[in-house]
Amino acid sequence: MARNRSIAFPAVAAAVLIAATACSSARHDTQPPPSGEFRKQTLHFATTVGPDDKTSCDVIGDLYTPVDASAAHPVPALLTTNGLGGSKEQVAMYGNYYAAHGYTVLAYSGLGQGGSGCQVYLDSPDFDGKAATRLVDFLGGVDGIAFQDAAHTLPVPAPDYVVHDKTDHDGHSGPHDPRVGMVGGSYGGAVQFAAAARDPRIDAISPMITWNDLSYALVPNGTGQLTGVSTAVPGAPKTQWMNRLSGGSTCRAGMAELCGLRDVVSGNGYPTREQVDMLRADSVASYLGRIRIPVLLIQGEQDTLFNLNEARASYDGLRAQGTETKMIWMSAGHSVLTPEPGSKVGVVDPAVNYWDARQTRWFERYLRDGDGDTGPRFAYYRNWIPFAGDPAAAYGTADNAEVGAPRTMYLSGDSRLTDDRSAVRPGNQDLTTGPGGTELSWTTAPVGTALDIAGIPKLTVRLAAEQPLNGSVADAAVVFASLYDVAADGSSALIDGLITPARITGLQDPVTISLSGLVHRIIPGHSLRLRISGSAEGFDAPSAVHRLTIAAGPEQALVLPVVGS
Structure with missing residues (x-):
């Protein structure tokens, strides 16, 4: 497929919720405390992108500069850009906050958006990554990049007030290596991976509510993972x-x-x-091995576009290769835009936004050579924890993302979901896939004590088909798994809107499905329900129609990551 393609996601409010120091230069403790005052200047940047470096694009951005910054007292820098369909104005809050706290901030509109030229790409390292690299050149002191006008006739000199590093993260020394990080959400989160994969001068990133593998995000399969979610x-x-x-x-x-x-x-x-x-090529899943700088991942628990599994895949892959990585699961995402009580959208306020407090400490550590605590390895928001003031009280924390102990629930032939293996009753249940497909469900007894789930549930089922599958993608059986919270009156609610499809090409062995990750409490008197269906709202119904049978037995099981008990 040709690379001169474009795709855009709508601007969503959720997108704006939004030994590395071995390569550093000497500490800059002589920098006086920032006055809080800064100036803002709109600039146009001449960038050349594409695999052959033959595509010229004008990028528009706002440069926020602390008035105290100077060649004698340089400051670190931040790059930030919008979620797709937005503009540099969408991330102005980063400029306003961080410039007032002693950072130079370049907030720019992504390619093809908000006044920037060229078309919109899928955060391709060859396009979006190279555009960001050109902006890093500018922050590093390269002239001939910034202009007052889109025609690039009125040049603006590059800054001489940004801290420089002695070497980049590949160990190379150069004259234009600024101390620079990146922050932003959704499309503005994935671009950080694309830029860091190309440019070892970037020192730290904090991608928010973004993808690991875009093919999983748009066409997810909960079974048959090769690595991560792919x-x-x-x-x-x-x-x-x-x-x-x-x-x-x-x-x-x-x-x-x-x-x-x-x-x-x-x-x-x-x-x-x-x-x-095409989708996978422009995903960090394809080039994760090139990300070697500190990464603070932030993902939304209520997100049916980019779910928690995507952040977990990036987290696991980065940690496995030794990249300094921490992860936060916050409340909101693309599907639900309301953050936890007391938090604010559209501003950076560490006093009320837990993720803002963590990000500010992250950049203090890795852009200012600070020695403060950057927080726990993993944190997840629990909406059942009341708090007043400090939202950190509502976050569970751990040194490992596997916070939930596995609890196995068995699928009984009488539609019960039970943790007592000996109580499983025999029985077959039939399911039809395809347009208008049918559904099956299994429900626990009302819980006596709260059941707290945090992590990625796993469902293992053995299926039999009335007609054998031929092994092709076209003839595959597609089923959808989801979890519901059932109230005492019998009403039920799909937990966080999360539904996991699984395309099954063979039925010789039991099938294990990684459901969408969640953080949820089943309160006393409520029940948990597992539903498996042959079609689902929001997804394309599979064209192949199959009649499947699920027989009760000890190998038909749902494993829940349960915390606190």
């Missing part, structure tokens, strides 16, 4: 999200390839191999 076989397309992104029945300008993806999956029920490769 699978050899595509899952079920998120038709509802694709329609929102592409503009519905008519194709939004610049969205031809997303519309093409939508049209293919609406006909087949799955994307082509080429489309999967």
